[in-house]
Amino acid sequence: MRQTWRWFGPHDTVSVDDMLQAGVQGVVSALHHIPAGEVWSLAEIAKRKTQIARMNDGSPSGLAWEVVESLPVSEDIKKQCGQWRSHLENYKLSLHHLAQSGIEVICYNFMPVLDWTRTDLSWRLPHGGSGMRFDFVDFAAFDIHILQRPGAAESFPDDLVRAAAARFETMDDARRQQLATNVAYGLPGSVEHLTLGDVRAHLAEYRQIDAGQLRRHFYDFLEEVAPVAQGLGLRLCCHPDDPPYPLLGLPRIMSTESDYAALMSAVDVPANGITLCSGSLGARADNDLPGMMRRLGDRVHFLHLRNVHRETAAVFGSFHEADHLGGDTDMVALVLAAVQEERRRRAAGRRDVSIPFRPDHGLDLLDDLKRKAQPGYPAIGRLRGLAELRGIVTALEHSDVKLAA
Template identity: 55%
Template sequence: MRHTWRWFGPIDKVSVRDAAQAGAQGIVSALHHVPTGTAWTAHEIARRQAEVRAGGLEWELVESIPVSESIKTQTGAWRAHIIAWQESLRRLAEAGIFTVCYNFMPVLDWTRTDLRWEAADGARAMRFDLVDFVAFDLFLLARPGAAQDYPAALFDEARGRFLAFSDVKKAALARNIGAGLPGSSDGYSLAELREALARYAAIDANRLRKNLKDFLAEVVPVAEELGMRLCAHGDDPPWPLLGLPRILSTEADYRDMLDGVDSPANGVTFCTGSLGARPDNDLPAIAKRLASRIHFVHLRNVRRETDGFPCSFFEDRHLEGGTDMVAVIAALLAEERRRKAEGRVDHQIFMRPDHGQEILDDLTRGAQPGYPAIGRLKGLAELRGIEHTLSHPAFGVA
């Protein structure tokens, strides 16, 4: 696999040189400062490439070109935003970047109640506490009709939890849940979040699936012409939130998307952490069945703290938690061997160690939540060790 590292630009407290020392071969980045719905220019792309090269690596993959809420709801200037998205693809291809990750999660990107929850050993990790989230929905956000979405026992537990919240806890919860895309300055106040949710009042899962396919029908042909690969990141967490539909939470969801716009350019960002929060997702099996359309992999592990789903979970160490990481990597390496046997020059699958616990010096660095230096270095080293072992001639798969 091609070992990459997410970098948020010059504001990132983990440098490109840090990534290179950690063993990364390339950088995943984006132009977070460019407003959503605006085309990326050749000048801004070249500037980011120069910033990455100054640290000794290359910008190899985009994560993400944001998909605007207008596109997702097909309201306002959504057609102009699609044209801008297509233009961004053209400028990236001219610069030699041919893989683009994106997501189609409505309103919220990945959602956590705690961004630096302290584990038993003092490490800090991101966490989704279901009871805290329900308390936020019911009593802080006060979403109309929210009570109907939860069983009585969960409602009562959330009410009791909320009554014990301090003002500091309430503010932190609202800030964490309302955070925007990683690396961006976007985010929602409670009033803004209520307004954003209202725009989805008439949009159910079927309508959102249609809007995704409509979007792909416009951008995939451009990607095909340019020799690019688009890869959709799954929902995180993989279930409906705040009354919003989520449409990339299972293998069936992905298959519907891939079949809806059937092209090698329409692919998957296979995130073991996102899909792994649902116990009914068999990740090694999904990796095998979707292998030919997986263009990018996020390798991380979560530990579910309650049964079923939705559930509470936290970001565990990369080789711990609920996902059999060895089996997942074995499936991905088998796909790489298949592609290489076909003579494909793009047989390598991009991967990155996703998220990571803050350990050692990470605890005082103050990096982007989920993206520490040492925690990701440790994860990459562990994942690389699995890959090298499974690729060794002793296993007959060299």
């Protein structure tokens, strides 16, 4: 398993030097400053590669850009409106440029309007550190009372609607504004941060698009881009919904194992694959992460390894980010399934034997609390997670360890 680290570019407060000292083998990055739908030029890709290849003092880092996260799919493509056809051609051209630049793994998602959604970006934990949290009561308060989405109250159980009303009454103006900012944070590292007006406008455009229609648009997209990726020797990997259930009345279509099985069946080429994110999928109690890795592992091109603690037994409920080995997902069992998949690939003579993974997110610990890095992407918290995951991988890959097939 190849150890990678997400880097948001020169403005990232966690530097290339920090990555190198963390012991990573490769880098996950993206051109966040380029709006969705526009072409990633060879020059811009080369510029980012050069930035990764140098330490702060100009000496070689020995690191390379190995995984794209993400090459964004525009809202026009998802809705099949506006400039979606030109955006689709631009996406294909970007794939060609990435292939020419030697980058083979491209992560993306098909979540409408919002990327990952949290109500708290720095929720205090008992040990004094902080992490991100999704509080379902707070979210309902936002949806019903702040965003004031038509029909929002009918989207939640009656007891949750009552709890949201009571919670909203306790919030002062600053908390209400902070909650709105957190929910509408947008893509991490992106130039786009959505206002409430932006969110309302997007929601209006999605009113006629249900889950079935969005899925058809998704498969139309894949029928165009997956054969291109296959011909170029690239591996596309779709990230799951985060959280993995409907929000704001929007359809979510990549939340379960059956969603991924349908994805692979719809466009059945090896390039059409999966980003298996244990944190996103793990927010649902009915998702079996080790089992998904065993059953779908042939098409897992990228792994996000993080953990969450579900605060209720409900399928849809509150959760917060936990230590990488301390949440509700059995991380040892999941990594074991990944190591077993790599052994199968090696026996089959595949090129993509080593599955890249990164310690996804991390708690803000120690000096992270002062650094104010991108939410979810601290230095020390991710270093701790990587060290723990590296220990599991090292133990399972040891020659004296006999793994069941």
